[in-house]
Amino acid sequence: MSMENLRRKRRRSNGETAERRRPSGASARREAPALRRTSSGASPRSGAQSTSPPGRGGPAGAGAAEDPGGAGRRAARLPRAPGGGVRQGGPMSTLTEDLTDLFDHVWGRFRARMAGLGDAEWDWRPTRDAHLGLRRRIAHLTGTLREDRNPVWLGLPPVSPPAEPEPEPESARAALAAAELAYARWRGWLAEVPQEALAEPIGAVAGPYGEATRLSFVLHLADELVHHTAEAALLRDLYAGTH
Structure with a gap:
């Protein structure tokens, strides 16, 4: 060949x-x-990734390259513990627990701002109006939190026997101790309220506010606590700036 x-x-x-x-x-x-087509839904020619977030109509695994840690997903609600900590396992928190956590957070902030309060500062006021001093602010908070109507408006049994009027505190230390007792009393009542009861109306016992829900009453108390403790903190700042 x-x-x-x-x-x-x-x-x-x-x-x-x-x-x-x-x-x-x-x-x-x-x-x-x-x-x-690749497993991520992208074209090998373009390299484009699907932008649909997981759980919202996008294919399984879509968007993984853009959100490798899952940060784009809606965060799961963490279970809460009394006092504002995160529960270690167990069921998710209820509305009652969330409200209690809110009050604990505000009260802890107030307690920290009142640290070191002396008698002279407690009795001081920026003007002649006695209602503008720390003495009246703290007394008002104490009375609001320990009021006998509170458990009744929350749907709990009334206080029996009714609480005796507290004597007027004679020092900053006594005033803050009374406030701590009043807060513990309110917190105990709130923690007893079942979540489903918060959506119920207060009832005839609340007079013109009878159609309001128990939740609205709790939020009213939260507003009282937030703005009066903020006033107390501001008074401390004013005192520090003028003395």
Whole structure:
């Protein structure tokens, strides 16, 4: 066989091998989707990722490259512990527990701001109006938190026997101690209220406010606590700036 014939035979052999390796038209069409789509839903040509967040209509695994840590997902609500800490396991917190946590947070902030309060500062006021001093602010908070109507408006049994009027504190230390007792009393009542009871109306015992829900009453007390403790903190700042 001449060299030219040998070259022709090799070219024919190589062409037949390549033809056998090339998929037929039907086979190529069946394989095309696998070539065009990756597991993340992206086209290998464009490299684009789906932007649909998980759980909102996007395919499983979509957006993983943009949010590898899952930060884009709606955060799961953490279970809460009394006093504002995070519960270690167990059921998710109830509305009653969330409200109690809110009050604990505000009260803890107030307690910290009142640290070191002396008698002279407690008795001081920026004007002649006696209602503008810390003495009256703290007394008002104490009376609001320990009021006998509070458990009744929350749907709990009334205080029996009714609480005796507290004597007027004679020092800053006594005033803050009375406030702590009043807060503990209010917190105990609030913690007893079942979550479903918060949506119920207070009832005739509340007079013109009878159609208001117990939750609205709790939020009213929260507003009282927040703004009066903020006033007390401001008075401390004013005293520090003028003495």
